[in-house]
Amino acid sequence: MATMRISIARHGANPLRPASGNGNFTYFRPGVAQPSKWHQHRSLSTSTSTSPSPAGPPIKSPVIFSGIQPTGVPHLGNYLGALREWVKLQDSAEEGTKLLFSIVDLHALTVPQDAKQLRTWRREAFATLLAVGLDPKRSTIFYQSSVPAHTELMWILSTVASMGYLSRMTQWKSKLQLPEDASLEDSEARAQLRLGLFSYPVLQAADILIHRATHVPVGEDQRQHLEFSRYTANSFNHLYGDIFPTPEALISPAKRVMSLKEPNNKMSKSHADPKSRILLTDSANEIKKKVKVALTDSEPKISYDPTNRPGVSNLIEILSHFEGVTCQEIASEYETASLRSLKEHVGSRIADSLAGIRERYLGIMDDKSGYLDSVAREGGEVAQASADLTMRKVKKAMGLA
Template sequence: MAASLLACGIDPERAILFQQSQVSEHAELSWILGCLTTMPRLRHLPQWKMKSKIKNEGSVGLFTYPVLQAADILLYKSTHVPVGEDQIQHLELAQDLARIFNGRYGDLFPEPAALLSSTRKVKSLRDPSSKMSKSDSQAMATISITDSPDDIALKLRRAVTDFTSEVTFDPEKRPGVSNLVTIHAAMEKMSVEEAVSQARGLDTGAYKKVVTEAVIQRLTPIREEIERLRSDPAHLEGLLARGTLRARELAAPVLREVRQRVGFC
């Protein structure tokens, strides 16, 4: 994960990169915030509804995971959080918990706002009614940043579309083709309208090749950089260790203040 984030452009001099499990303040704040959260509030969150339905019986860890996410955010008094559209409700939980805590114990946490990219949600290549997810059981449904060019080409060639050959953007009526347009626009850093304009005169089969080329061109340098970084694990471990120290310096005084306000010390 560290190699992937660095390869995607995260600058460790500007952002603190660390393993959450190495900063115990996250877990302790999560427990405290969990005491301010109701079970009905968590039951309505999308991750629990989706994954517990698939597994028939979800774990307590899955149920309370959004509270841990809220702790991850509030522990650093974050004001803005980059999220996908599917995480908006989880961020709203963090906002609610900030309000609840502040209301009971005095102002401490800002209410974090969402930072949404223009590409809000990429859909599954096999089922464009659902989001693309690394946990999807269908290997052909998801493109990974470490996929080879051949794997990317195969997955996009088999992507679900429809029987209309023209390329248009209509997520409701043509979710599969619209998903390809979304991916193309994201990879080329252009608008959906520009992507559709570039596809004018192409059928969906030919357009899949255009999208494939755009994805390969964007992901190949990232994949190669990941491989380079992974070849030097000592560098990654050192970077994470330094990040852990910096994160603790920020997290410890915030948790100390939380403990004092709730009466733990």
């Protein structure tokens, strides 16, 4: 795979955002596994210039932060949409770029958790980050809960965060299965809503800002949360001085991977049918069986039509991620082929691509030397040192030190 470069501008327009217009993040063309704009901007520049950015303090070097919840072994959608992109960022980042990737286990507490299950899921998620290719010698990998400053900063940011802004966020509404226009005026919403779920975006902002992150790789569905973090950083800076950079989004080029059983919905571990998703630790045989029974349709020819043929289109999109060609090219190649042959190829391609991850994951989980725990401990120490530096600046600016 050719090295891809993201050029990050510090003094002016972000190349991943439009140069003019309403300021929305760049949207990538559907069906293209690696859009050209992503190729053009995949290098993290580490210029020694320290001129001020448009908002926030001077930025000497990029700091990249992202996190994933501990729900056990991630699925294919998590990998293509986030984890694989993290590894690409790590492997292409220039010297001086600071990379932090976290198992955000405190976020998991917005719903009740079984303690034993959560311990297992945390380890499984951490082992997966190592298995997909994150290198502890290059990236800081840690559990969110091992760095108390995340929650300390959350409280401080809560003093500047807007209740009105939080009430308009979609996170708590979707979790409670409420309509998008639900508000705090609704008695049903008030009865179900807990403070932790409502203030989830404040903790997410603290995760990013505690390390003074300049860039956050996110999926398209997380743009709203990143905008809240930017808003909160600017609100704090306005009151107390330039402490936090205004973080920019690195939008993943990967189109959402949909459920194999309900292709109009995103692939999820919450779906009752385990055949709806492919886990990164599934065996080759399990993967092929799941793809074989994936919901498609009865039309004889292969075509790419997400609206009218979501099942077939989902398989084509998955294949495009691995083969680096457009969905239209795949559809043309398989136009006269049978659905069975397409499924066989997709299943084999996924299985071959994930085989190494599965092998490394099993080796890490079977390791008796304490490797996983030592990486987590060392990562936590590095992350804590990063967070302490920020908290010293924050406390001094606020008169707490």
